[in-house]
Amino acid sequence: MDKIRINIKAYPLNGNAATLQPASRERAWLDENGHAAHLGCDIANGQGWNVLCPCAFEATWNGGPNIEDIKIRVDKLEKGIPAFVQSQLGGGILTLHTGYQIKPDAGYRLWIRGPINEPKDGISPLESIADTSILPCTISINWKFTRPHQAVRFEAGEAFCALLPFPKQDFDNVGVDVMQIGEDVERYQQNLQEMTDSAVFHHLLRRMGATIADSRELLPNISIWAHRLHNPPAVSCICPASERIDLLEEAIYGFLQQDYPGEKELIVLNDWEGQTLACDHPNVYVVNLPRRFHSMGEKFTGISIGIRFYKHPTWAGGQTCPSTNIFADSCGAIMSDHMTIFQNNLYDLAHNLATRYNGKVAFWIIWNEPNLANEFSPQDSNLGGGFDWRVH
């Protein structure tokens, strides 16, 4: 699919026009707090073009209604050139001029707003829309002080405005339908089908190695979508359970009901101190944690799990433990008095583990302390020890 290119023409009005540059996805404050990957901000961050301060300035509002109630101190002011930051309106509103007339391609308007996801203490940007679909507009942006006697500083090169072109007709006739599943199942399924048929969704799946067939054949007990998706990538979902344990069964049931044709697993992170959870479904893994996470951010990013296998897991062909004692001799054993069989079993176990956890393991540790008699004692077929690796 060819990308639509939109051109924006910017006409400098004087020698003090601000610098224009594409918006960056990075935000230092997001990275510092470890939130960047989980707030879903990065795509929004990179939208549009930013306008940068040509020089640093500080402004303070004394709380009054007049133009003179805002004091501005600009670090560098060229004589004979209008200052890009001015108090023109009163009411604690600061006006910043881009120094341009701007005209996107025909049919596009310009959304003028503050830098996306760049909050600033003491002052807030006001958003406006300029109809640039026919004629170029002189672009400025207003910021409203949020409290008096707070000195606000913008640095040279700091973004003070973001420009977003958008089609003129896009928002003119937008309606919202709230779909209740029980009311119109057929329409709900149709909408779901349209969503999964979208080019963006297909692109994402193809990037992960899947192929999508054209077939629209209807099959019993399987959705068209599940039928069309070949080589589906394995999917892991994290369910951060907390105090609302009563909703967990419903969440697990909903997950298992999804007719996703590929391998899928649900990892339930339980940090509720009052209860230890268990689930014996092979696609659901419960991780009981010893303490509460302080935030959802920590819950998603601060997890480093070391998994240690003492016995052959049942999903890899091991025996079911007859009791809660995982160290019982026959429980899930891979041992054999025939060493060749033992070696084959160990190869298979490693192969199965690697297949299951490919891409999720930073490094692998095989066995534990073989130089201790109670960990490695081959002569009496008590091989002890076990697989041991850590996931980061």
Add this chain to the structure above:
Amino acid sequence: MTGEYIDLVQTPAHSGLLAVIPSALTVGPELYTPNGGGQVETCDYWHEVTGDSSPAHCMWRYGTGEWEDAMLRYFSNDFPIFTIHNYSDTDSGSRTAVADLWNNVMVPLGKQRQIWVTEFNFPGKGDGTCSLSEQTILNYTTSLYNLMANQRAFYFALEDGGSCGDGLVRSKAFNWAEKSTLYPGFVHIVTGH
């Protein structure tokens, strides 16, 4: 013994991993190492069967035992990163274990590589004395991280186990309560906060 370990465990398991993930990073061999002081406390199964307490089967100090020498001399390709466990009485004992491995085994063999201590704690685990206070364990842990010559060290373990209370949090019976000194101290080591 070392050959049996390679034949029975390392080779089949490593092959199974590489068949699926050719670039899989496997570290090992997770040898239990004695207190840096050097008393006999690390014996393999052969000693169990025969009573043979020679350095080949009971490690006194690095450079005198067979296991670490054999792993590096004959199977060094299996262990691009060499891992050991150490539960010395003090942090200096742990550093001595690492230094001996480097100076007495790796350098003479020309098999120098990264050393990870994948389990450590104080005091010697299993001695039942539990004589060190949280503050002392934290002091040793801090010193070990500050002065260590090895590339990584993994505190073992998160929660108390056995008779010696050296976890960062208490056991399940105590609702995994955070240790008042050890837990925030370790968080400080890791995060700087």
